[in-house]
Amino acid sequence: MRALILAGLAGAAMLAAVLVMSAVTWLWLGGFDAGAASPESRLAAGAQRIALDHQLELAEAAAGSPPAPTSKSLIFGFRQYDAECAACHGTPDEPRALWARSMNPPSPDLTETPTRLTAKQLFWLICHGVKMTGMPAFGVHRTDRQISDLTLFVRTLPNLKAQDYQSLRATYGPAPKPFSLTPNAACLTAK
Numbered sequence: 001m002r003a004l005i006l007a008g009l010a011g012a013a014m015l016a017a018v019l020v021m022s023a024v025t026w027l028w029l030g031g032f033d034a035g036a037a038s039p040e041s042r043l044a045a046g047a048q049r050i051a052l053d054h055q056l057e058l059a060e061a062a063a064g065s066p067p068a069p070t071s072k073s074l075i076f077g078f079r080q081y082d083a084e085c086a087a088c089h090g091t092p093d094e095p096r097a098l099w100a101r102s103m104n105p106p107s108p109d110l111t112e113t114p115t116r117l118t119a120k121q122l123f124w125l126i127c128h129g130v131k132m133t134g135m136p137a138f139g140v141h142r143t144d145r146q147i148s149d150l151t152l153f154v155r156t157l158p159n160l161k162a163q164d165y166q167s168l169r170a171t172y173g174p175a176p177k178p179f180s181l182t183p184n185a186a187c188l189t190a191k
């Protein structure tokens with residue numbers, strides 16, 4: 001009986017070694033195209049989607065809430081959006097940059113395809129970013145307050161006309177660039 005178990009374990013270890021070696025050989029022969037011009041494999045994209053959807057569900061069910069918007073939130077949200085999001089996600093008066101369409105996956109134009117995420121989910125997504133897509137984690141250099149302002153602005157964006165956006169820009173201008181990468185948003189560690 002003991003010999004049988006040992007033989008079984010040895011067989012499983014050999015099978016695992018063969019699988020690892022085959023995977024390494026496949027990578028070495030260029031089986032996985034790491035370039036961004038070709039679509040992501042269905043397996044990787046599917047796993048990514050399932051993981052993200054699940055985390056957004058958890059974010060929705062979490063007990064805590066993002067800081068409530070203030071009377072200045074829309075303006076502060078606009079200033080950050082114009083400085084740090086517009087190139088990838090577009091504005092009512094200017095489409096997203098050409099290179100944003102060459103990203104894999106391309107960043108969605110949030111004026112053409114308004115987000116369907118809830119406020120809590122948006123807050124989570126802007127704070128944490130999305131791995132393997134190019135969506136940055138803004139919690140690494142912005143605060144919870146600032147991310148909450150962005151959340152409100154992203155929800156308002158589809159209702160803004162080009163003139164509204166231009167007059168916001170003329171009156172308030174973009175936000176100053178953040179000067180440190182200190183992870184100071186509590187949302188990064190909140191459960």
Ligand code: HEC
Pocket residue numbers: 052080081084085086088089103105106107108114115116117122125126130133134135136138150154
């Ligand atoms: C370098 C490009 C880039 C920048 C800059 C960027 N994003 Fe993104 N963003 C992306 C990509 C790519 C995705 C798609 C992620 C995916 O496929 O899950 C995305 C997804 C999103 C989504 C989810 C849309 C949806 O409904 O599924 C929101 C909301 C968002 N970004 C908001 C922001 C905000 C707010 C900022 C600025 C503070 C920002 N992004 C900056 C690339 C960017």
